[in-house]
Amino acid sequence: MPLVIFVDDSETALASTRMVTNSMPIEVRQYTEAQVALADIQAGMTPDLIITDLNMPVMNGFEFLKALREVEATKRTPTLMLTTETKPELKQQGKALGLTGWIVKPFNPAQLKQAITRVLRLPA
Amino acid sequence: MLMLNSVDELLTHIKDVQKDVIELSSESLMKMSGFMEKNSLEIDEDISMALQYQDIITQQLNATIEAIDSMRQSIEIFSHAYESDESLATQSMVKLQEKLNATLKDAKDKKNRFSGKFAQNNEDEDIEFF
Numbered sequence: 001m002p003l004v005i006f007v008d009d010s011e012t013a014l015a016s017t018r019m020v021t022n023s024m025p026i027e028v029r030q031y032t033e034a035q036v037a038l039a040d041i042q043a044g045m046t047p048d049l050i051i052t053d054l055n056m057p058v059m060n061g062f063e064f065l066k067a068l069r070e071v072e073a074t075k076r077t078p079t080l081m082l083t084t085e086t087k088p089e090l091k092q093q094g095k096a097l098g099l100t101g102w103i104v105k106p107f108n109p110a111q112l113k114q115a116i117t118r119v120l121r122l123p124a
Numbered sequence: 125m126l127m128l129n130s131v132d133e134l135l136t137h138i139k140d141v142q143k144d145v146i147e148l149s150s151e152s153l154m155k156m157s158g159f160m161e162k163n164s165l166e167i168d169e170d171i172s173m174a175l176q177y178q179d180i181i182t183q184q185l186n187a188t189i190e191a192i193d194s195m196r197q198s199i200e201i202f203s204h205a206y207e208s209d210e211s212l213a214t215q216s217m218v219k220l221q222e223k224l225n226a227t228l229k230d231a232k233d234k235k236n237r238f239s240g241k242f243a244q245n246n247e248d249e250d251i252e253f254f
């Protein structure tokens with residue numbers, strides 16, 4: 001099964017994504033700290049999709065994304081930003097860093113499922 | 125100066141209350157989501173939104189806590205300047221006002237930034253692929 005990792009400093013946000021994705025044919029791992037997810041990736045974890053929050057303490061979503069692009073295994077891994085931020089200039093910054101897409105919170109469960117299905121090319 | 129001490133105490137109190145609200149609301153929703161997961165209950169759009177509101181509430185309150193910290197720091201700097209040289213009071217007061225205004229502007233900006241979809245008029249833009 002494809003591996004999807006979620007990174008968000010909010011436990012309730014992670015609970016929400018977990019409940020939305022638990023019926024999908026994917027393996028999910030969740031992290032409250034981007035630097036811990038990055039350490040696992042550097043240690044050999046190879047996610048098929050990364051979904052991360054932007055505003056997080058210690059390492060924010062953009063810093064995480066930059067670091068991911070420096071790891072050979074995640075240079076081109078599809079990455080979605082899941083955030084409350086809606087500013088076009090932030091979206092542009094994400095796009096320039098190689099972000100696959102931008103999802104605004106609070107997300108619609110069906111739309112999140114559709115986005116994951118589309119990026120991973122899962123059977124609809 | 126006594127008045128500023130009272131303001132500082134009030135701000136500290138508001139900050140403490142906000143931290144408690146963040147913790148309690150998170151604990152409340154984690155218990156709810158734990159119950160749902162334990163009983164394999166399906167999440168619908170309304171419940172998903174309700175869970176996510178807590179995240180937005182937390183971000184909004186954290187932004188105001190940052191503003192409070194910044195205000196307290198500015199007040200403290202002013203108090204020290206005033207105590208060391210009262211003749212600089214007017215100048216220090218102007219600086220304090222400028223800093224408080226900047227803090228307020230930053231806090232209001234974060235209120236909009238952290239409102240997510242609630243700050244948008246167009247619901248079609250929930251997900252954007254690049």
